[in-house]
Amino acid sequence: MNRFIVPWSQTHAYLGSRHALRLLAVLIGCTLTAPAQITPQKADSSAPFSIQATHVLGFENAKGNCNGILSIHEHSLQFQQNGNAGIQQVETGAIRGVFLGEEDKQVGGLPMTLGKTAAPFGGGRVVSLFAHKKYDSLALEYVDSDGGVHGTIFQLEKGQGEVAKNQLTALGVTGSGEERPTKQSAAEGRNETK
Amino acid sequence: MKPSKRTLLIACAGVILALTFAFPVQLPSQTAAEKPAGGSGGSAEQYNIQVNQVDRGNLDLAYSFQFAIYENLVNELKKTRRFQQVFREGDRAAREAPNLLVLKTTVEKYNPGSETQRAVTTVSGATKLTVRTELLTRDGEVVMERTVNGNVRFFGSNLRATQNLARNIAKAIQQSSLAGSEQPSATLPAEF
Numbered sequence: 353m354n355r356f357i358v359p360w361s362q363t364h365a366y367l368g369s370r371h372a373l374r375l376l377a378v379l380i381g382c383t384l385t386a387p388a389q390i391t392p393q394k395a396d397s398s399a400p401f402s403i404q405a406t407h408v409l410g411f412e413n414a415k416g417n418c419n420g421i422l423s424i425h426e427h428s429l430q431f432q433q434n435g436n437a438g439i440q441q442v443e444t445g446a447i448r449g450v451f452l453g454e455e456d457k458q459v460g461g462l463p464m465t466l467g468k469t470a471a472p473f474g475g476g477r478v479v480s481l482f483a484h485k486k487y488d489s490l491a492l493e494y495v496d497s498d499g500g501v502h503g504t505i506f507q508l509e510k511g512q513g514e515v516a517k518n519q520l521t522a523l524g525v526t527g528s529g530e531e532r533p534t535k536q537s538a539a540e541g542r543n544e545t546k
Numbered sequence: 547m548k549p550s551k552r553t554l555l556i557a558c559a560g561v562i563l564a565l566t567f568a569f570p571v572q573l574p575s576q577t578a579a580e581k582p583a584g585g586s587g588g589s590a591e592q593y594n595i596q597v598n599q600v601d602r603g604n605l606d607l608a609y610s611f612q613f614a615i616y617e618n619l620v621n622e623l624k625k626t627r628r629f630q631q632v633f634r635e636g637d638r639a640a641r642e643a644p645n646l647l648v649l650k651t652t653v654e655k656y657n658p659g660s661e662t663q664r665a666v667t668t669v670s671g672a673t674k675l676t677v678r679t680e681l682l683t684r685d686g687e688v689v690m691e692r693t694v695n696g697n698v699r700f701f702g703s704n705l706r707a708t709q710n711l712a713r714n715i716a717k718a719i720q721q722s723s724l725a726g727s728e729q730p731s732a733t734l735p736a737e738f
Binding site: 455 | 616
């Protein structure tokens with residue numbers, strides 16, 4: 353008998369905003385847990401230097417954007433894709449250049465993108481502001497047995513790229529350099545040759 | 547009313563069945579008819595191509611972009627099946643290959659963009675790449691020259707621009723006659 357009488361339109365709006373808030377909370381939760389999934393796994397202890405890395409492109413027998421373990425041995429650099437026994441290998445003598453860069457990427461992949469798009473009141477944009485992470489990108493230039501030039505790119509945890517580059521330089525890899533990080537601000541200018 | 551509805555349903559089912567049977571017969575014949583009109587003509591099959599490394603020019607292009615364009619170009623050109631073999635720069639086997647064409651790519655414009663900016667604003671932060679691509683013979687004669695764009699405007703990482711660019715270059719080469727008779731320069735825009 354003591355019930356409040358609330359117009360249906362108000363109840364509907366109230367429920368809608370509650371759903372929106374719940375969805376936003378879930379998305380923020382995803383944002384917080386996503387980086388935890390990318391934390392380095394246990395590396396192969398037998399290798400002198402092993403780190404968790406994402407192979408972006410370059411190795412012919414490894415998938416693009418796949419995770420795995422990048423290890424640097426005395427005479428070779430190896431990448432083993434997670435869940436795949438095959439190892440991609442490059443002799444350190446064949447590596448002509450190591451280039452370090454920095455990238456800023458949105459985390460969460462496609463599910464996160466879809467969730468952000470579906471979030472009401474522009475909530476997805478707010479999530480995007482915080483759902484990004486910086487990575488090191490390690491670009492290698494090497495030659496195959498026929499002399500053909502190859503390029504391969506790895507994405508590493510921030511700070512790991514420098515360590516990997518130093519390891520390779522210590523093994524005698526020359527031609528290493530550091531590229532300027534990709535400008536991410538609105539002030540980024542257009543480069544143009546005339 | 548009921549019998550008429552039934553008749554309508556049966557008629558609809560009949561039409562659907564007829565379409566189902568008709569299209570599988572028509573589609574292969576359509577594709578078969580389109581094949582000869584496509585870019586992969588008989589005479590172009592004999593060419594080999596060597597992809598040279600991307601020239602960054604005076605631009606502050608990230609090395610990862612440079613390698614990504616190069617690698618994606620090699621992959622996309624292999625996918626076209628237009629060439630007998632796709633060689634990389636420095637490949638010794640390319641020296642003896644007959645009818646070798648050399649693909650040179652020079653970056654003209656580059657805007658690094660930002661994935662986060664794209665995600666937040668939608669309208670800004672696009673990654674844009676414009677390259678001049680030349681197909682040369684061994685003697686240095688220009689067979690084809692194009693200006694090609696590869697952009698990422700909405701979704702995807704910055705490096706996806708290189709994939710789009712490589713796909714557009716491969717498409718431009720596939721559509722060209724390789725006889726040197728086409729327009730000297732054309733822009734192939736692509737926005738994603």
